Amino acid sequence: MKIGVFGGTFDPVHIGHIHAVAEAKIALNLDKVIIIPARQSPLKSSSPTKDKHRLNMLHHAVEGYGFIEIDTFELEQEGVSYTYGTALYLARKYPEDELYFLMGMDQYRSFDKWHKNDELLELMNFAVMARAAEDVRVKQPFIHIQQPVVEVSSTIIRERIANGNIVRHQLNSAVYKYIKEQGLYEA
Numbered sequence: 548m549k550i551g552v553f554g555g556t557f558d559p560v561h562i563g564h565i566h567a568v569a570e571a572k573i574a575l576n577l578d579k580v581i582i583i584p585a586r587q588s589p590l591k592s593s594s595p596t597k598d599k600h601r602l603n604m605l606h607h608a609v610e611g612y613g614f615i616e617i618d619t620f621e622l623e624q625e626g627v628s629y630t631y632g633t634a635l636y637l638a639r640k641y642p643e644d645e646l647y648f649l650m651g652m653d654q655y656r657s658f659d660k661w662h663k664n665d666e667l668l669e670l671m672n673f674a675v676m677a678r679a680a681e682d683v684r685v686k687q688p689f690i691h692i693q694q695p696v697v698e699v700s701s702t703i704i705r706e707r708i709a710n711g712n713i714v715r716h717q718l719n720s721a722v723y724k725y726i727k728e729q730g731l732y733e734a
């Protein structure tokens with residue numbers, strides 16, 4: 548099987564994430580994509596929203612997408628989540644399969660700061676997607692997935708909610724409803 552792996556904080560998961568996963572499935576002919584929410588990203592300074600909420604939102608967002616799974620491996624570990632540890636876990640769990648780690652251009656740009664990044668390149672394939680119209684080139688051995696860009700970020704959504712602006716169009720409707728019910732990201 549060809550398996551995509553998509554890590555992040557998903558705080559909250561938005562239409563850009565699901566769009567990226569679906570386009571990667573098409574471009575790479577993936578059989579499934581595993582979304583792995585991080586407890587705390589090594590390169591992000593602020594603490595994310597409670598794991599429970601981020602996970603509930605992810606479950607709402609992938610409802611009906613039969614090829615997407617959510618794996619809580621990183622949420623069950625102590626401390627920050629390094630992709631290297633997750634890659635070892637996945638390589639053991641799927642020894643016969645081809646793994647493709649999917650990432651947006653922002654993550655690709657910080658890849659030289661990632662823990663054990665050379666070793667990581669031995670464990671998985673890496674595929675990069677643009678997040679803005681001007682993003683284009685990636686170096687070998689990375690794969691560039693060309694997909695229509697959806698310029699949405701969790702940061703913008705959090706700021707907009709705090710400022711009372713519209714976010715409904717950037718979120719799955721069940722995720723939007725959950726955020727409203729729980730009062731997440733309000734100022």
Ligand code: ATP
Pocket residue numbers: 554555556557558562563564567649650651652653654676677678697698699700701702703
């Ligand atoms: P934040 O604004 O909080 O940093 P984010 O929107 O970048 O969040 P993450 O949860 O950090 O979301 O991202 C998880 C993965 O999804 C990363 O690989 C990121 O590059 C990618 N990604 C996020 N938004 C998009 C998008 N609009 N298009 C393509 N990839 C995206």
